[in-house]
Structures are given as structure tokens and as C-alpha cells.
Amino acid sequence: xxxxxxxxxxxxxxxxxxxxxxxxxxxxxxxxxxxxxxxxxxxxxxxxxxxxxxxxxxxxxxxxxxxxxxxxxxxxxxxxxxxxxxxxxxxxxxxxxxxxxxxxxxxxxxxxxxxxxxxxxxxxxxxxxxxxxxxxxxxxxxxxxxxxxxxxxxxxxxxxxxxxxxxxxxxxxxxxxxxxxxxxxxxxxxxxxxxxxxxxxxxxxxxxxxxxxxxxxxxxxxxxxxxxxxxxxxxxxxxxxxxxxxxxxxxxxxxxxxxxxxxxxxxxxxxxxxxxxxxxxxxxxxxxxxxxxxxxxxxxxxxxxxxxxxxxxxxxxxxxxxxxxxxxxxxxxxxxxxxxxxxxxxxxxxxxxxxxxxxxxxxxxxxxxxxxxxxxxxxxxxxxxxxxxxxxxxxxxxxxxxxxxxxxxxxxxxxxxxxxxxxxxxxxxxxxxxxxxxxxxxxxxxxxxxxxxxxxxxxxxxxxxxxxxxxxxxxxxxxxxxxxxxxxxxxxxxxxxxxxxxxxxxxxxxxxxxxxxxxxxxxxxxxxxxxxxxxx
Amino acid sequence: xxxxxxxxxxxxxxxxxxxxxxxxxxxxxxxxxxxxxxxxxxxxxxxxxxxxxxxxxxxxxxxxxxxxxxxxxxxxxxxxxxxxxxxxxxxxxxxxxxxxxxxxxxxxxxxxxx
Numbered sequence: 001x002x003x004x005x006x007x008x009x010x011x012x013x014x015x016x017x018x019x020x021x022x023x024x025x026x027x028x029x030x031x032x033x034x035x036x037x038x039x040x041x042x043x044x045x046x047x048x049x050x051x052x053x054x055x056x057x058x059x060x061x062x063x064x065x066x067x068x069x070x071x072x073x074x075x076x077x078x079x080x081x082x083x084x085x086x087x088x089x090x091x092x093x094x095x096x097x098x099x100x101x102x103x104x105x106x107x108x109x110x111x112x113x114x115x116x117x118x119x120x121x122x123x124x125x126x127x128x129x130x131x132x133x134x135x136x137x138x139x140x141x142x143x144x145x146x147x148x149x150x151x152x153x154x155x156x157x158x159x160x161x162x163x164x165x166x167x168x169x170x171x172x173x174x175x176x177x178x179x180x181x182x183x184x185x186x187x188x189x190x191x192x193x194x195x196x197x198x199x200x201x202x203x204x205x206x207x208x209x210x211x212x213x214x215x216x217x218x219x220x221x222x223x224x225x226x227x228x229x230x231x232x233x234x235x236x237x238x239x240x241x242x243x244x245x246x247x248x249x250x251x252x253x254x255x256x257x258x259x260x261x262x263x264x265x266x267x268x269x270x271x272x273x274x275x276x277x278x279x280x281x282x283x284x285x286x287x288x289x290x291x292x293x294x295x296x297x298x299x300x301x302x303x304x305x306x307x308x309x310x311x312x313x314x315x316x317x318x319x320x321x322x323x324x325x326x327x328x329x330x331x332x333x334x335x336x337x338x339x340x341x342x343x344x345x346x347x348x349x350x351x352x353x354x355x356x357x358x359x360x361x362x363x364x365x366x367x368x369x370x371x372x373x374x375x376x377x378x379x380x381x382x383x384x385x386x387x388x389x390x391x392x393x394x395x396x397x398x399x400x401x402x403x404x405x406x407x408x409x410x411x412x413x414x415x416x417x418x419x420x421x422x423x424x425x426x427x428x429x430x431x432x433x434x435x436x437x438x439x440x441x442x443x444x445x446x447x448x449x450x451x452x453x454x455x456x457x458x459x460x461x462x463x464x465x466x467x468x469x470x471x472x473x474x475x476x477x478x479x480x481x482x483x484x485x486x487x488x489x490x491x492x493x494x495x496x497x498x499x500x501x502x503x504x505x506x507x508x509x510x511x512x513x514x515x516x517x518x519x520x521x522x523x524x525x526x527x528x529x530x531x532x533x534x535x536x
Numbered sequence: 537x538x539x540x541x542x543x544x545x546x547x548x549x550x551x552x553x554x555x556x557x558x559x560x561x562x563x564x565x566x567x568x569x570x571x572x573x574x575x576x577x578x579x580x581x582x583x584x585x586x587x588x589x590x591x592x593x594x595x596x597x598x599x600x601x602x603x604x605x606x607x608x609x610x611x612x613x614x615x616x617x618x619x620x621x622x623x624x625x626x627x628x629x630x631x632x633x634x635x636x637x638x639x640x641x642x643x644x645x646x647x648x649x650x
Contacts, residue, residue, distance in 0.1 A: 133615075140623070156638060159630060166626070173619070177575050177579060177612075181609065
């Protein structure tokens, strides 16, 4: 601990916590003050996380010991490349959702802004923590805030979906606790790095129990990541949530992915002895099934918010399957995919809310019936208008172009980053494969490409229904503060496409560090001072 | 001692799971409570079980580290109790809201068609 820069690591947790507390003290009525605090906090978070990202190169792993307690007694925060990347993503998405909410959503219910800050605090904490129990605590902070966010605005649909969301996540938390306590009972520690160092030494007769404990914990992560068959709650909840809440909720499913990446690669890397690679087949199979289920859900849905929810499933599945292959280069591609899909899905959730305003209530049902029954009798009258063509208002054109960009990003078509990400996942799979390419590789390739096709079909169909063939064009009233965040997220996706070279190099370095966690272990355990007495 | 504790955890968890799968929101919430009791006991038990041990020190004995119960599971159980208590309270509010908005206490917000 020397110099103020060491405290940077904890700042992304402290800033939103203080901001949230200050907002509660200021009271929900003083809207201008709360918004000012919120803007300040979000700008700080973005700046801090970018600073951490820049600094994540040297030294590779920064640790922060709370209260300067020796590592294994106190709480450790660890910031490495992966954490920094997730922090930046959270910050950008948070900023976009926050600005978007200022137009009207923050007035839809009480305490939107404090909840939003606590949500960010939980997310940042989960990305930074170095031990399993604090991961649980930050999961809970994040979830408690997300319950409020999912229910924000109230209404029958939200309460109904929120009830399922709450119940499922409470059960997941209980599973997490069971897993944590089994791991503690066998491993004798909850510090991830220490646990990783101890796993090869676990006695043979205890190994099964330890793996079972970690598997139970993994189920809790996979419920967050919405792996099939644990993810049926996701499309309904995300579709029902208010747009800015849904955008920030969409990164919650990536927390599950992050936890898998962090814990699984750390504990079951090649150094883990007999446990190395435990559960890889399950991740791969589960990921493929999730892609399949997500693609069917994408095709089956007529309703735009559910479409976005289903594409979260597809992206989770793709990530899980890619991680399950356990190859460094594929993980790098998966990280690139994760970055792109967080931005694209966030933009899509915000965009949908704006696009839906141009439609009348029940337009979905009308679209379905028209598709099923064919064009009705109103064809004759429409001819005159069709000859001159219907002018598309400017704002709808912008929204339509944004929607198109989201479709390209999510379906993985060139020229945007979605294509590069899928290519980065598939190319090493085929490049390093032995001559008769394994069945799973073929399956993975088919799943990725077919899910892209399904997404494309669904998005094109939805886009035509919303932007080209509305029954009556109603120009939506869209304010600049609502359009700007969508454009920001899309611009970031564009930047990711243009800067794909440096971005992929960063992801490659991250993936290498994840697959060979020696640096992580040394940074955390090397800081261990001489321990009084023996550890249990 | 081990048998009683494991039977207790098992019965609590079993009833909790059964109630969790019931269609009424109140049954679900009670099921979650029972499950969280089971999990708390389970966490507590990972610290190791002893019978007839002194609370802190035996009379006339010099304490060693081995005499103390492992404090970490206790801290975990305490945190877990607080968190599950708070989230259950929140669930109760959502349950009431759901009852008020949908007019039924079915978990799906509507009665199953018979």
C-alpha cells in the first residue's frame, strides 16, 4: 500500500456505494440533486474503469487488501485484465442506461437512481472480488438491486415475471451457499487463489465431494448465465422490465459467464491434477443446447422485447460452449464476442423501447394475424399511397438503421464486430483441429452459424413489421437523451470493429492469463506475509 | 449428534423443496424459508461438530487454537441469515403485490385451466 493509486482498485465499488447512500439521504423528491450525483458517479466509474483497463497491462494483476490485512485473513480485491474489461463494459452500459432513464423512466417509480447505483456497486464488486464468499455477497447486492430494477414501474407483467425471477434467484443463492460451504469444509479456504493452490493436494477420497460442491456452485452461476434448462426465467423477466433496467439486467447474465471464466479456469486448469478440466463437457453440451433453445426462442417470438431476451440466451450459449472447449484462442474469441454482445444487446433493449412507441397497442397480434391470413381487404385502398411511396420520417430512419446495426451485430454478419467475434471463435477451432475434425467442433460450428441465421430471420421479420409495414405511421417522440445512449453503444460497437486488432490482442493476453493463472496466484499469494502458526 | 443434525437438515431441505414446487405463492415462500434454514444449518455444520465442549475455555486450562470452533462458518451463516431474511421480506412484498394485481395467489398470476 503506497500511494493513492493503489486505492484505485476499490474505487469502482466505493463510488457507487457513496453515491447511492447520498441519494437516499438527499431524498427521492429532489430529482435534480439525485441526477447530478448519479451523473457524477457514473462519469467517475467510467473514468476509473478505463484507468484500470489501461493500467491492467503493468502490473498484470493488482491486488488490494482491505484494511491491509494479510491476504488469507482479510478480504482481497483483485483487478486483472478480465476484471478491468468487465468494469469498463459495466461502466459504459451503465452510463447509457442512466442517460436513457433520464428521459422518463426514472419517474416511473421510486428510488430508481439509488437502486441503479447499488446495482453498479454489486456488479463492480463481483468483478473485482478475490474470494468466493465475497463473490456471494456481491452477487446478493447485485441481485437485491436487480429485483428492484426488474420491478421498476410496477404493473401486472413485471410483478408476475419478478416473482419468478426472485424465487429462482433465491434458490440459486441457496445453491451457491451450499457449494461455498462444501468447498470450505474440504478446501479449508475461500480465497480463490489459495483454493487453486490447494486443489492438487486434496486427498483422493475428498476430491469427489469438493468437485460436487463446486458443481453445485456452478449450477448457481449457470442459472445466472441462463444455461438451458436453467434459463427459462430470462426472456420473460427481461422483456417485462423497463428499458433501461433491461439494458443493465442484460449484463447480469454475463456475470454468470464471468464467474465461470474466473472460477472454473482458475480451479480446474491444467495444474489441478486429477480434477483438471472437470465439467468441460457439461459446459460445451449445455452451451450448445442453450444456443439451440435460444435460436428456437428467437424464431418463435413475435414480440420485440422477448426477441432481445432470447438473443441474450443465444449469446450466453455461445459463450458457454466456447469456454467449454477449453482452448486459449477460443476463449479469446469468446471474450471478444462477450464485449460485442453486451454492447449490442444493451443497445437493442434501449432501441426497442423507442421503436415500440411508433406502434399501436396490439400491433404484434395484428402482425401475426396478417402474416397468417395473408393481406386482407385493405389492399385495394393502399394502392394510391404505394405508388407515390410512403415517406419514412427521419427519426424512424435513424431507429431503423440502429436496429439494422443491432441485427448485424447479433447475427454475426460482416462488416460489424459480431462477425469478427464468431470468426475469432471458429477459426482457432478449425485451425488447430486434428485432420478428422471432432464432432463437437462441427456441432459448434453448425450451432453458431444456424443461430446467426435464426437471429437474422427473426430480426429482419421484426424490422419489417416495425419500420416498413406499420398500419399507421406514428412518428415516435424521441428525445436526444434517449437516442444518444443508443448511438453511444452502437458507436462503441463500431469502435470495437475498427479497433479489432488491438482489442483481440488484449483478449488474447487475457485468455492466456486465464488459462495459465500463475501470475494471478503469485500476485495474490505472494503478498502473503509470514503467517503466525499453521493454517488449517 | 451427526445423525440428528443431518436428519434435521434433510427433513428441512426435503420439505422446503416440496413446498417450493407447490403452485401457491405462500407455500413457495415458506418453502424458501425452510430451505434457507437447512442451508444455514449445513453451513454451520461444516465447521465441525463437537459435543460437550466448553463455550470458551475449560476451568484451569490454557487455551490453544485447536479448542476453538472454526469462526468462519459462523460468520458465513450469519451473513447468509441476514441476506436470506432480507430477500424473503422483499419476496413477501412482491407476493402481496402480485396478489393485489392479479387477484390470485397462483405463482403464474393466473389459475390453471381445469
